[in-house]
Amino acid sequence: MGVLQTHDLTIRFGGHVAVNAVSCRFEPGTLTAIVGPNGAGKTTYFNLISGQLPASEGRVFLEGQELTGMSASARTRAGLGRAFQLTNLFPNLSVLENVRLAVQATESGAHLRGLNLWSIWQDHAQLTQQAQDILQQVAMMHQAQATVSSLPHGDQRKLEVALLMALKPSVYMFDEPTAGMSQDEAPVILNLIRQLKSDKTKTILLVEHKMDVVRELADRIIVLHNGQLVADGEPSEVMASAVVQEAYLGAKPAQTHPQPHVNASAEEGV
Structure with missing residues:
Protein backbone atom coordinates (compact mmCIF):
# COMPACT_ATOMS: atom_id res chain seq x y z
CA MET A 1 0.00 0.00 0.00
CA GLY A 2 1.14 3.52 -0.75
CA VAL A 3 1.45 5.92 2.15
CA LEU A 4 -1.34 8.05 0.62
CA GLN A 5 -4.16 6.76 -1.56
CA THR A 6 -7.32 8.16 -3.12
CA HIS A 7 -10.05 5.81 -4.33
CA ASP A 8 -12.54 7.17 -6.90
CA LEU A 9 -12.29 10.63 -5.34
CA THR A 10 -15.07 12.83 -6.77
CA ILE A 11 -16.68 16.20 -6.11
CA ARG A 12 -19.65 17.82 -7.82
CA PHE A 13 -20.67 21.46 -7.73
CA GLY A 14 -24.24 21.39 -8.95
CA GLY A 15 -24.10 19.69 -12.32
CA HIS A 16 -20.35 20.23 -12.73
CA VAL A 17 -17.98 17.39 -11.84
CA ALA A 18 -14.75 19.15 -10.80
CA VAL A 19 -12.86 15.97 -9.85
CA ASN A 20 -14.10 12.76 -11.40
CA ALA A 21 -13.30 9.38 -9.79
CA VAL A 22 -9.56 9.93 -9.36
CA SER A 23 -7.78 6.90 -7.95
CA CYS A 24 -4.08 7.31 -7.23
CA ARG A 25 -1.37 6.01 -4.90
CA PHE A 26 1.56 8.10 -3.67
CA GLU A 27 4.66 6.35 -2.35
CA PRO A 28 7.29 7.42 0.23
CA GLY A 29 10.49 8.77 -1.28
CA THR A 30 8.68 10.10 -4.35
CA LEU A 31 7.87 13.64 -5.44
CA THR A 32 4.76 13.59 -7.63
CA ALA A 33 3.90 16.67 -9.68
CA ILE A 34 0.22 17.20 -10.45
CA VAL A 35 -0.20 19.19 -13.66
CA GLY A 36 -2.95 20.19 -16.04
CA PRO A 37 -4.54 23.25 -17.65
CA ASN A 38 -6.38 25.89 -15.65
CA GLY A 39 -9.63 24.45 -14.34
CA ALA A 40 -8.38 20.87 -14.61
CA GLY A 41 -9.14 20.18 -10.93
CA LYS A 42 -5.61 20.16 -9.48
CA THR A 43 -6.19 22.41 -6.45
CA THR A 44 -9.66 20.94 -5.94
CA TYR A 45 -8.07 17.48 -5.80
CA PHE A 46 -5.61 18.83 -3.21
CA ASN A 47 -8.53 20.26 -1.21
CA LEU A 48 -10.29 16.90 -1.23
CA ILE A 49 -7.17 15.11 0.02
CA SER A 50 -6.40 17.63 2.78
CA GLY A 51 -10.02 18.04 3.88
CA GLN A 52 -10.76 21.61 2.84
CA LEU A 53 -13.60 20.21 0.72
CA PRO A 54 -15.85 17.21 1.44
CA ALA A 55 -15.91 14.55 -1.28
CA SER A 56 -19.16 13.77 -3.07
CA GLU A 57 -17.86 10.24 -3.52
CA GLY A 58 -14.67 8.30 -2.93
CA ARG A 59 -12.24 7.76 -0.08
CA VAL A 60 -8.83 8.94 1.17
CA PHE A 61 -6.36 6.76 3.08
CA LEU A 62 -3.09 7.60 4.81
CA GLU A 63 -0.90 4.70 5.92
CA GLY A 64 -3.96 2.45 5.94
CA GLN A 65 -6.08 4.85 8.02
CA GLU A 66 -9.19 6.23 6.35
CA LEU A 67 -9.31 10.03 6.44
CA THR A 68 -12.45 10.55 4.36
CA GLY A 69 -14.71 11.78 7.17
CA MET A 70 -12.02 13.73 9.04
CA SER A 71 -11.69 17.50 9.27
CA ALA A 72 -8.69 19.28 7.78
CA SER A 73 -7.12 19.73 11.24
CA ALA A 74 -7.57 16.04 12.06
CA ARG A 75 -5.90 15.11 8.79
CA THR A 76 -3.00 17.39 9.68
CA ARG A 77 -2.61 15.56 12.99
CA ALA A 78 -2.72 12.26 11.09
CA GLY A 79 0.29 13.32 8.98
CA PRO A 169 4.06 15.28 8.43
CA SER A 170 4.59 12.08 6.48
CA VAL A 171 3.11 13.80 3.40
CA TYR A 172 4.04 17.29 2.20
CA MET A 173 1.57 19.01 -0.15
CA PHE A 174 2.73 22.11 -2.01
CA ASP A 175 0.25 24.10 -4.12
CA GLU A 176 2.10 26.53 -6.42
CA PRO A 177 4.95 27.08 -3.90
CA THR A 178 6.72 29.66 -6.09
CA ALA A 179 3.58 31.63 -7.02
CA GLY A 180 4.18 35.38 -6.89
CA MET A 181 7.91 34.99 -6.32
CA SER A 182 10.68 36.80 -8.16
CA GLN A 183 13.41 34.90 -10.00
CA ASP A 184 15.69 35.59 -7.02
CA GLU A 185 13.22 34.31 -4.42
CA ALA A 186 11.98 31.11 -6.07
CA PRO A 187 15.25 29.09 -5.84
CA VAL A 188 15.17 29.33 -2.04
CA ILE A 189 11.84 27.51 -1.85
CA LEU A 190 12.92 24.97 -4.45
CA ASN A 191 16.07 24.23 -2.45
CA LEU A 192 13.94 23.60 0.65
CA ILE A 193 11.78 21.17 -1.32
CA ARG A 194 14.94 19.42 -2.55
CA GLN A 195 16.05 19.04 1.08
CA LEU A 196 12.71 17.51 2.02
CA LYS A 197 12.89 15.22 -0.99
CA SER A 198 16.19 13.78 0.25
CA ASP A 199 14.28 12.20 3.17
CA LYS A 200 13.05 8.98 1.56
CA THR A 201 10.50 8.39 4.32
CA LYS A 202 8.49 11.41 3.12
CA THR A 203 5.95 11.70 0.32
CA ILE A 204 5.72 14.99 -1.58
CA LEU A 205 2.86 16.21 -3.80
CA LEU A 206 3.43 19.33 -5.89
CA VAL A 207 0.97 21.36 -7.96
CA GLU A 208 3.07 23.59 -10.20
CA HIS A 209 2.52 25.39 -13.52
CA LYS A 210 6.22 26.05 -14.18
CA MET A 211 7.32 23.11 -16.27
CA ASP A 212 11.02 23.70 -15.71
CA VAL A 213 10.39 23.22 -11.98
CA VAL A 214 8.35 20.08 -12.66
CA ARG A 215 11.04 18.59 -14.90
CA GLU A 216 13.75 19.25 -12.32
CA LEU A 217 12.00 18.06 -9.16
CA ALA A 218 9.45 15.44 -10.15
CA ASP A 219 10.03 11.68 -9.96
CA ARG A 220 6.53 11.18 -11.38
CA ILE A 221 3.88 13.29 -13.08
CA ILE A 222 0.13 12.82 -13.06
CA VAL A 223 -2.04 14.88 -15.38
CA LEU A 224 -5.59 16.02 -14.64
CA HIS A 225 -7.84 17.23 -17.46
CA ASN A 226 -11.50 18.13 -16.98
CA GLY A 227 -11.28 16.59 -13.51
CA GLN A 228 -10.05 13.22 -14.74
CA LEU A 229 -6.69 11.50 -14.42
CA VAL A 230 -5.47 11.16 -18.01
CA ALA A 231 -1.75 10.37 -17.63
CA ASP A 232 0.54 8.98 -14.95
CA GLY A 233 4.20 8.04 -15.24
CA GLU A 234 7.81 9.17 -15.42
CA PRO A 235 8.30 12.83 -16.38
CA SER A 236 9.90 12.25 -19.79
CA GLU A 237 7.22 9.74 -20.76
CA VAL A 238 4.29 11.84 -19.59
CA MET A 239 5.56 15.12 -21.05
CA ALA A 240 5.99 13.46 -24.45
CA SER A 241 2.49 11.98 -24.49
CA ALA A 242 -0.10 13.32 -26.93
CA VAL A 243 -2.67 13.97 -24.22
CA VAL A 244 -0.27 16.28 -22.36
CA GLN A 245 0.92 18.05 -25.48
CA GLU A 246 -2.68 18.77 -26.45
CA ALA A 247 -4.50 19.26 -23.14
CA TYR A 248 -1.75 20.93 -21.11
CA LEU A 249 0.74 22.48 -23.47
CA GLY A 250 -1.83 23.56 -26.06
CA ALA A 251 -0.28 21.74 -29.01
CA LYS A 252 -2.60 21.27 -31.96
CA PRO A 253 -3.65 17.68 -32.60
CA ALA A 254 -2.82 16.01 -35.88
CA GLN A 255 -5.54 16.14 -38.55
CA THR A 256 -6.46 12.52 -37.96
CA HIS A 257 -6.51 12.95 -34.20
CA PRO A 258 -9.76 13.93 -32.42
CA GLN A 259 -10.01 17.08 -30.33
CA PRO A 260 -8.35 16.90 -26.85
CA HIS A 261 -10.21 14.56 -24.54
CA VAL A 262 -9.51 11.73 -22.12
CA ASN A 263 -8.13 9.00 -24.33
CA ALA A 264 -8.92 5.35 -23.70
CA SER A 265 -5.35 4.23 -23.15
CA ALA A 266 -4.76 6.84 -20.47
CA GLU A 267 -8.07 6.03 -18.82
CA GLU A 268 -7.27 2.33 -18.73
CA GLY A 269 -3.99 3.10 -16.96
CA VAL A 270 -5.73 4.84 -14.03
Missing part, protein backbone atom coordinates in the same frame (compact mmCIF):
# COMPACT_ATOMS: atom_id res chain seq x y z
CA LEU A 80 -0.85 15.47 6.04
CA GLY A 81 1.05 18.75 5.74
CA ARG A 82 -0.45 21.31 3.36
CA ALA A 83 1.10 24.56 2.12
CA PHE A 84 -1.34 26.94 0.47
CA GLN A 85 -0.98 29.25 -2.50
CA LEU A 86 -1.41 32.12 -0.02
CA THR A 87 0.66 32.12 3.15
CA ASN A 88 -1.14 31.00 6.29
CA LEU A 89 0.87 32.73 9.02
CA PHE A 90 0.38 34.87 12.14
CA PRO A 91 1.52 38.24 10.74
CA ASN A 92 1.81 40.11 14.06
CA LEU A 93 3.99 37.49 15.76
CA SER A 94 7.70 36.95 15.29
CA VAL A 95 9.19 34.32 13.01
CA LEU A 96 10.31 32.30 16.03
CA GLU A 97 6.89 32.52 17.68
CA ASN A 98 5.20 31.23 14.53
CA VAL A 99 7.43 28.17 14.38
CA ARG A 100 7.24 27.58 18.12
CA LEU A 101 3.43 27.50 17.93
CA ALA A 102 3.64 24.91 15.16
CA VAL A 103 6.06 22.82 17.22
CA GLN A 104 3.75 23.06 20.23
CA ALA A 105 0.78 21.95 18.10
CA THR A 106 2.74 18.84 17.12
CA GLU A 107 3.40 17.78 20.69
CA SER A 108 0.92 15.46 22.37
CA GLY A 109 0.25 18.10 25.02
CA ALA A 110 0.47 15.67 27.92
CA HIS A 111 3.63 17.21 29.33
CA LEU A 112 2.23 20.74 28.86
CA ARG A 113 -0.81 20.32 31.11
CA GLY A 114 0.84 20.39 34.50
CA LEU A 115 0.75 23.45 36.72
CA ASN A 116 4.32 23.12 37.96
CA LEU A 117 6.04 26.37 37.02
CA TRP A 118 9.42 24.68 36.57
CA SER A 119 8.00 22.13 34.11
CA ILE A 120 6.18 24.91 32.20
CA TRP A 121 9.43 26.87 31.85
CA GLN A 122 11.31 23.72 30.82
CA ASP A 123 8.68 22.85 28.20
CA HIS A 124 8.87 26.40 26.86
CA ALA A 125 12.65 26.16 26.56
CA GLN A 126 12.43 22.82 24.74
CA LEU A 127 9.85 24.11 22.30
CA THR A 128 11.96 27.19 21.64
CA GLN A 129 15.04 25.05 20.97
CA GLN A 130 13.13 22.85 18.51
CA ALA A 131 11.84 25.96 16.73
CA GLN A 132 15.36 27.40 16.52
CA ASP A 133 16.66 24.12 15.06
CA ILE A 134 14.05 24.32 12.29
CA LEU A 135 14.90 27.96 11.57
CA GLN A 136 18.53 26.93 11.21
CA GLN A 137 17.52 24.34 8.62
CA VAL A 138 15.68 26.92 6.52
CA ALA A 139 18.39 29.58 7.02
CA MET A 140 16.10 31.99 8.89
CA MET A 141 17.67 32.06 12.33
CA HIS A 142 18.92 35.60 11.70
CA GLN A 143 15.28 36.65 11.25
CA ALA A 144 13.95 34.86 14.34
CA GLN A 145 12.79 38.05 16.08
CA ALA A 146 11.44 39.78 12.97
CA THR A 147 7.69 40.33 12.78
CA VAL A 148 6.21 38.16 10.04
CA SER A 149 4.36 41.09 8.45
CA SER A 150 7.71 42.80 7.86
CA LEU A 151 9.11 39.89 5.81
CA PRO A 152 9.25 39.99 2.02
CA HIS A 153 6.97 37.54 0.20
CA GLY A 154 9.75 35.02 -0.48
CA ASP A 155 10.73 34.83 3.19
CA GLN A 156 7.09 34.34 4.19
CA ARG A 157 6.94 31.34 1.87
CA LYS A 158 10.15 30.01 3.45
CA LEU A 159 8.55 30.41 6.86
CA GLU A 160 5.51 28.48 5.69
CA VAL A 161 7.78 25.56 4.78
CA ALA A 162 9.35 25.84 8.24
CA LEU A 163 5.88 25.55 9.80
CA LEU A 164 5.22 22.43 7.75
CA MET A 165 8.51 20.93 8.91
CA ALA A 166 7.53 21.67 12.52
CA LEU A 167 4.36 19.62 12.07
CA LYS A 168 6.47 16.58 11.06
Whole structure:
Protein backbone atom coordinates (compact mmCIF):
# COMPACT_ATOMS: atom_id res chain seq x y z
CA MET A 1 0.00 0.00 0.00
CA GLY A 2 1.14 3.52 -0.75
CA VAL A 3 1.45 5.92 2.15
CA LEU A 4 -1.34 8.05 0.62
CA GLN A 5 -4.16 6.76 -1.56
CA THR A 6 -7.32 8.16 -3.12
CA HIS A 7 -10.05 5.81 -4.33
CA ASP A 8 -12.54 7.17 -6.90
CA LEU A 9 -12.29 10.63 -5.34
CA THR A 10 -15.07 12.83 -6.77
CA ILE A 11 -16.68 16.20 -6.11
CA ARG A 12 -19.65 17.82 -7.82
CA PHE A 13 -20.67 21.46 -7.73
CA GLY A 14 -24.24 21.39 -8.95
CA GLY A 15 -24.10 19.69 -12.32
CA HIS A 16 -20.35 20.23 -12.73
CA VAL A 17 -17.98 17.39 -11.84
CA ALA A 18 -14.75 19.15 -10.80
CA VAL A 19 -12.86 15.97 -9.85
CA ASN A 20 -14.10 12.76 -11.40
CA ALA A 21 -13.30 9.38 -9.79
CA VAL A 22 -9.56 9.93 -9.36
CA SER A 23 -7.78 6.90 -7.95
CA CYS A 24 -4.08 7.31 -7.23
CA ARG A 25 -1.37 6.01 -4.90
CA PHE A 26 1.56 8.10 -3.67
CA GLU A 27 4.66 6.35 -2.35
CA PRO A 28 7.29 7.42 0.23
CA GLY A 29 10.49 8.77 -1.28
CA THR A 30 8.68 10.10 -4.35
CA LEU A 31 7.87 13.64 -5.44
CA THR A 32 4.76 13.59 -7.63
CA ALA A 33 3.90 16.67 -9.68
CA ILE A 34 0.22 17.20 -10.45
CA VAL A 35 -0.20 19.19 -13.66
CA GLY A 36 -2.95 20.19 -16.04
CA PRO A 37 -4.54 23.25 -17.65
CA ASN A 38 -6.38 25.89 -15.65
CA GLY A 39 -9.63 24.45 -14.34
CA ALA A 40 -8.38 20.87 -14.61
CA GLY A 41 -9.14 20.18 -10.93
CA LYS A 42 -5.61 20.16 -9.48
CA THR A 43 -6.19 22.41 -6.45
CA THR A 44 -9.66 20.94 -5.94
CA TYR A 45 -8.07 17.48 -5.80
CA PHE A 46 -5.61 18.83 -3.21
CA ASN A 47 -8.53 20.26 -1.21
CA LEU A 48 -10.29 16.90 -1.23
CA ILE A 49 -7.17 15.11 0.02
CA SER A 50 -6.40 17.63 2.78
CA GLY A 51 -10.02 18.04 3.88
CA GLN A 52 -10.76 21.61 2.84
CA LEU A 53 -13.60 20.21 0.72
CA PRO A 54 -15.85 17.21 1.44
CA ALA A 55 -15.91 14.55 -1.28
CA SER A 56 -19.16 13.77 -3.07
CA GLU A 57 -17.86 10.24 -3.52
CA GLY A 58 -14.67 8.30 -2.93
CA ARG A 59 -12.24 7.76 -0.08
CA VAL A 60 -8.83 8.94 1.17
CA PHE A 61 -6.36 6.76 3.08
CA LEU A 62 -3.09 7.60 4.81
CA GLU A 63 -0.90 4.70 5.92
CA GLY A 64 -3.96 2.45 5.94
CA GLN A 65 -6.08 4.85 8.02
CA GLU A 66 -9.19 6.23 6.35
CA LEU A 67 -9.31 10.03 6.44
CA THR A 68 -12.45 10.55 4.36
CA GLY A 69 -14.71 11.78 7.17
CA MET A 70 -12.02 13.73 9.04
CA SER A 71 -11.69 17.50 9.27
CA ALA A 72 -8.69 19.28 7.78
CA SER A 73 -7.12 19.73 11.24
CA ALA A 74 -7.57 16.04 12.06
CA ARG A 75 -5.90 15.11 8.79
CA THR A 76 -3.00 17.39 9.68
CA ARG A 77 -2.61 15.56 12.99
CA ALA A 78 -2.72 12.26 11.09
CA GLY A 79 0.29 13.32 8.98
CA LEU A 80 -0.85 15.47 6.04
CA GLY A 81 1.05 18.75 5.74
CA ARG A 82 -0.45 21.31 3.36
CA ALA A 83 1.10 24.56 2.12
CA PHE A 84 -1.34 26.94 0.47
CA GLN A 85 -0.98 29.25 -2.50
CA LEU A 86 -1.41 32.12 -0.02
CA THR A 87 0.66 32.12 3.15
CA ASN A 88 -1.14 31.00 6.29
CA LEU A 89 0.87 32.73 9.02
CA PHE A 90 0.38 34.87 12.14
CA PRO A 91 1.52 38.24 10.74
CA ASN A 92 1.81 40.11 14.06
CA LEU A 93 3.99 37.49 15.76
CA SER A 94 7.70 36.95 15.29
CA VAL A 95 9.19 34.32 13.01
CA LEU A 96 10.31 32.30 16.03
CA GLU A 97 6.89 32.52 17.68
CA ASN A 98 5.20 31.23 14.53
CA VAL A 99 7.43 28.17 14.38
CA ARG A 100 7.24 27.58 18.12
CA LEU A 101 3.43 27.50 17.93
CA ALA A 102 3.64 24.91 15.16
CA VAL A 103 6.06 22.82 17.22
CA GLN A 104 3.75 23.06 20.23
CA ALA A 105 0.78 21.95 18.10
CA THR A 106 2.74 18.84 17.12
CA GLU A 107 3.40 17.78 20.69
CA SER A 108 0.92 15.46 22.37
CA GLY A 109 0.25 18.10 25.02
CA ALA A 110 0.47 15.67 27.92
CA HIS A 111 3.63 17.21 29.33
CA LEU A 112 2.23 20.74 28.86
CA ARG A 113 -0.81 20.32 31.11
CA GLY A 114 0.84 20.39 34.50
CA LEU A 115 0.75 23.45 36.72
CA ASN A 116 4.32 23.12 37.96
CA LEU A 117 6.04 26.37 37.02
CA TRP A 118 9.42 24.68 36.57
CA SER A 119 8.00 22.13 34.11
CA ILE A 120 6.18 24.91 32.20
CA TRP A 121 9.43 26.87 31.85
CA GLN A 122 11.31 23.72 30.82
CA ASP A 123 8.68 22.85 28.20
CA HIS A 124 8.87 26.40 26.86
CA ALA A 125 12.65 26.16 26.56
CA GLN A 126 12.43 22.82 24.74
CA LEU A 127 9.85 24.11 22.30
CA THR A 128 11.96 27.19 21.64
CA GLN A 129 15.04 25.05 20.97
CA GLN A 130 13.13 22.85 18.51
CA ALA A 131 11.84 25.96 16.73
CA GLN A 132 15.36 27.40 16.52
CA ASP A 133 16.66 24.12 15.06
CA ILE A 134 14.05 24.32 12.29
CA LEU A 135 14.90 27.96 11.57
CA GLN A 136 18.53 26.93 11.21
CA GLN A 137 17.52 24.34 8.62
CA VAL A 138 15.68 26.92 6.52
CA ALA A 139 18.39 29.58 7.02
CA MET A 140 16.10 31.99 8.89
CA MET A 141 17.67 32.06 12.33
CA HIS A 142 18.92 35.60 11.70
CA GLN A 143 15.28 36.65 11.25
CA ALA A 144 13.95 34.86 14.34
CA GLN A 145 12.79 38.05 16.08
CA ALA A 146 11.44 39.78 12.97
CA THR A 147 7.69 40.33 12.78
CA VAL A 148 6.21 38.16 10.04
CA SER A 149 4.36 41.09 8.45
CA SER A 150 7.71 42.80 7.86
CA LEU A 151 9.11 39.89 5.81
CA PRO A 152 9.25 39.99 2.02
CA HIS A 153 6.97 37.54 0.20
CA GLY A 154 9.75 35.02 -0.48
CA ASP A 155 10.73 34.83 3.19
CA GLN A 156 7.09 34.34 4.19
CA ARG A 157 6.94 31.34 1.87
CA LYS A 158 10.15 30.01 3.45
CA LEU A 159 8.55 30.41 6.86
CA GLU A 160 5.51 28.48 5.69
CA VAL A 161 7.78 25.56 4.78
CA ALA A 162 9.35 25.84 8.24
CA LEU A 163 5.88 25.55 9.80
CA LEU A 164 5.22 22.43 7.75
CA MET A 165 8.51 20.93 8.91
CA ALA A 166 7.53 21.67 12.52
CA LEU A 167 4.36 19.62 12.07
CA LYS A 168 6.47 16.58 11.06
CA PRO A 169 4.06 15.28 8.43
CA SER A 170 4.59 12.08 6.48
CA VAL A 171 3.11 13.80 3.40
CA TYR A 172 4.04 17.29 2.20
CA MET A 173 1.57 19.01 -0.15
CA PHE A 174 2.73 22.11 -2.01
CA ASP A 175 0.25 24.10 -4.12
CA GLU A 176 2.10 26.53 -6.42
CA PRO A 177 4.95 27.08 -3.90
CA THR A 178 6.72 29.66 -6.09
CA ALA A 179 3.58 31.63 -7.02
CA GLY A 180 4.18 35.38 -6.89
CA MET A 181 7.91 34.99 -6.32
CA SER A 182 10.68 36.80 -8.16
CA GLN A 183 13.41 34.90 -10.00
CA ASP A 184 15.69 35.59 -7.02
CA GLU A 185 13.22 34.31 -4.42
CA ALA A 186 11.98 31.11 -6.07
CA PRO A 187 15.25 29.09 -5.84
CA VAL A 188 15.17 29.33 -2.04
CA ILE A 189 11.84 27.51 -1.85
CA LEU A 190 12.92 24.97 -4.45
CA ASN A 191 16.07 24.23 -2.45
CA LEU A 192 13.94 23.60 0.65
CA ILE A 193 11.78 21.17 -1.32
CA ARG A 194 14.94 19.42 -2.55
CA GLN A 195 16.05 19.04 1.08
CA LEU A 196 12.71 17.51 2.02
CA LYS A 197 12.89 15.22 -0.99
CA SER A 198 16.19 13.78 0.25
CA ASP A 199 14.28 12.20 3.17
CA LYS A 200 13.05 8.98 1.56
CA THR A 201 10.50 8.39 4.32
CA LYS A 202 8.49 11.41 3.12
CA THR A 203 5.95 11.70 0.32
CA ILE A 204 5.72 14.99 -1.58
CA LEU A 205 2.86 16.21 -3.80
CA LEU A 206 3.43 19.33 -5.89
CA VAL A 207 0.97 21.36 -7.96
CA GLU A 208 3.07 23.59 -10.20
CA HIS A 209 2.52 25.39 -13.52
CA LYS A 210 6.22 26.05 -14.18
CA MET A 211 7.32 23.11 -16.27
CA ASP A 212 11.02 23.70 -15.71
CA VAL A 213 10.39 23.22 -11.98
CA VAL A 214 8.35 20.08 -12.66
CA ARG A 215 11.04 18.59 -14.90
CA GLU A 216 13.75 19.25 -12.32
CA LEU A 217 12.00 18.06 -9.16
CA ALA A 218 9.45 15.44 -10.15
CA ASP A 219 10.03 11.68 -9.96
CA ARG A 220 6.53 11.18 -11.38
CA ILE A 221 3.88 13.29 -13.08
CA ILE A 222 0.13 12.82 -13.06
CA VAL A 223 -2.04 14.88 -15.38
CA LEU A 224 -5.59 16.02 -14.64
CA HIS A 225 -7.84 17.23 -17.46
CA ASN A 226 -11.50 18.13 -16.98
CA GLY A 227 -11.28 16.59 -13.51
CA GLN A 228 -10.05 13.22 -14.74
CA LEU A 229 -6.69 11.50 -14.42
CA VAL A 230 -5.47 11.16 -18.01
CA ALA A 231 -1.75 10.37 -17.63
CA ASP A 232 0.54 8.98 -14.95
CA GLY A 233 4.20 8.04 -15.24
CA GLU A 234 7.81 9.17 -15.42
CA PRO A 235 8.30 12.83 -16.38
CA SER A 236 9.90 12.25 -19.79
CA GLU A 237 7.22 9.74 -20.76
CA VAL A 238 4.29 11.84 -19.59
CA MET A 239 5.56 15.12 -21.05
CA ALA A 240 5.99 13.46 -24.45
CA SER A 241 2.49 11.98 -24.49
CA ALA A 242 -0.10 13.32 -26.93
CA VAL A 243 -2.67 13.97 -24.22
CA VAL A 244 -0.27 16.28 -22.36
CA GLN A 245 0.92 18.05 -25.48
CA GLU A 246 -2.68 18.77 -26.45
CA ALA A 247 -4.50 19.26 -23.14
CA TYR A 248 -1.75 20.93 -21.11
CA LEU A 249 0.74 22.48 -23.47
CA GLY A 250 -1.83 23.56 -26.06
CA ALA A 251 -0.28 21.74 -29.01
CA LYS A 252 -2.60 21.27 -31.96
CA PRO A 253 -3.65 17.68 -32.60
CA ALA A 254 -2.82 16.01 -35.88
CA GLN A 255 -5.54 16.14 -38.55
CA THR A 256 -6.46 12.52 -37.96
CA HIS A 257 -6.51 12.95 -34.20
CA PRO A 258 -9.76 13.93 -32.42
CA GLN A 259 -10.01 17.08 -30.33
CA PRO A 260 -8.35 16.90 -26.85
CA HIS A 261 -10.21 14.56 -24.54
CA VAL A 262 -9.51 11.73 -22.12
CA ASN A 263 -8.13 9.00 -24.33
CA ALA A 264 -8.92 5.35 -23.70
CA SER A 265 -5.35 4.23 -23.15
CA ALA A 266 -4.76 6.84 -20.47
CA GLU A 267 -8.07 6.03 -18.82
CA GLU A 268 -7.27 2.33 -18.73
CA GLY A 269 -3.99 3.10 -16.96
CA VAL A 270 -5.73 4.84 -14.03
